[in-house]
Amino acid sequence: xxxxxxxxxxxxxxxxxxxxxxxxxxxxxxxxxxxxxxxxxxxxxxxxxxxxxxxxxxxxxxxxxxxxxxxxxxxxxxxxxxxxxxxxxxxxxxxxxxxxxxxxxxxxxxxxxxxxxxxxxxxxxxxxxxxxxxxxxxxxxxxxxxxxxxxxxxxxxxxxxxxxxxxxxxxxxxxxxxxxxxxxxxxxxxxxxxxxxxxxxxxxxxxxxxxxxxxxxxxxxxxxxxxxxxxxxxxxxxxxxxxxxxxxxx
Numbered sequence: 001x002x003x004x005x006x007x008x009x010x011x012x013x014x015x016x017x018x019x020x021x022x023x024x025x026x027x028x029x030x031x032x033x034x035x036x037x038x039x040x041x042x043x044x045x046x047x048x049x050x051x052x053x054x055x056x057x058x059x060x061x062x063x064x065x066x067x068x069x070x071x072x073x074x075x076x077x078x079x080x081x082x083x084x085x086x087x088x089x090x091x092x093x094x095x096x097x098x099x100x101x102x103x104x105x106x107x108x109x110x111x112x113x114x115x116x117x118x119x120x121x122x123x124x125x126x127x128x129x130x131x132x133x134x135x136x137x138x139x140x141x142x143x144x145x146x147x148x149x150x151x152x153x154x155x156x157x158x159x160x161x162x163x164x165x166x167x168x169x170x171x172x173x174x175x176x177x178x179x180x181x182x183x184x185x186x187x188x189x190x191x192x193x194x195x196x197x198x199x200x201x202x203x204x205x206x207x208x209x210x211x212x213x214x215x216x217x218x219x220x221x222x223x224x225x226x227x228x229x230x231x232x233x234x235x236x237x238x239x240x241x242x243x244x245x246x247x248x249x250x
Contacts, residue, residue, distance in 0.1 A: 016053055018073060020043060022044075054076050055074060056076055056077060058071075059082075060081070060083070061084050071097045072098075075098055076098070077100070079104075080097070083106075083108055087109045091117065092106065092109065092116060094123075099125060101123050104120075105130040111134040113137070113140060115140045115143060127151050128153075131155055132156045133158075141166045145169065148170075150172060151174045153176050153177070156180050156200070159182065160178060160181040161181075165187055168190055169189075170193075175200075178204065182204065183201065183206065186210055190210075193217065196217055199213075199220060199223050202224050202225060202228070203227045205228065208231075209230055
């Protein structure tokens with residue numbers, strides 16, 4: 001476990017105190033604890049050990065939702081995975097998390113928009129963002145454009161009806177997955193994605209693949225289109241067949 005509950009007698013010198021008698025605290029030392037509760041017979045504290053404070057990869061699911069209160073104490077965290085926690089109400093607050101985070105995964109959490117992830121735009125070092133199995137209908141432009149280092153964006157299994165235009169302005173994006181949405185059209189601005197290497201559009205409702213997708217994206221080497229409504233014998237799909245790994249569903 002990342003955190004543990006113990007009496008004051010079990011504290012070690014470098015343990016980070018997170019909670020005292022059920023109340024969250026921040027930047028408390030053992031001296032603060034002794035000063036505040038010197039006359040109390042016993043105090044229950046929640047701490048994180050010096051060893052756990054150095055973890056780089058954390059996975060949280062419904063049974064450990066309470067640990068979200070302590071993310072600020074994990075100064076070296078580079079990957080955070082959150083699964084099966086309902087954030088449709090107040091949303092997910094990661095505004096106090098380290099800005100060194102490079103990978104964020106939030107799946108099956110009933111998110112309707114990225115603005116429900118408070119503090120997402122602060123993660124200037126973020127390279128990979130996975131928001132699959134939610135209820136997203138659009139992307140907030142202001143938030144997404146702050147993620148300037150993002151190279152991998154996974155938005156499969158959502159409720160997107162339109163190709164999110166903001167991704168065409170994310171200059172470093174190399175891989176984009178929009179599988180299992182309701183997208184029917186690719187915008188002309190897709191040609192601006194000069195760094196894009198992999199584009200996954202399986203299980204949408206695309207009826208046409210514009211020629212510029214195959215002609216004007218120089219780095220593109222993987223394009224998957226399984227289970228759309230594309231006509232297999234059009235010129236653009238024939239070009240796709242000759243240039244890329246792909247699957248086209250009838």
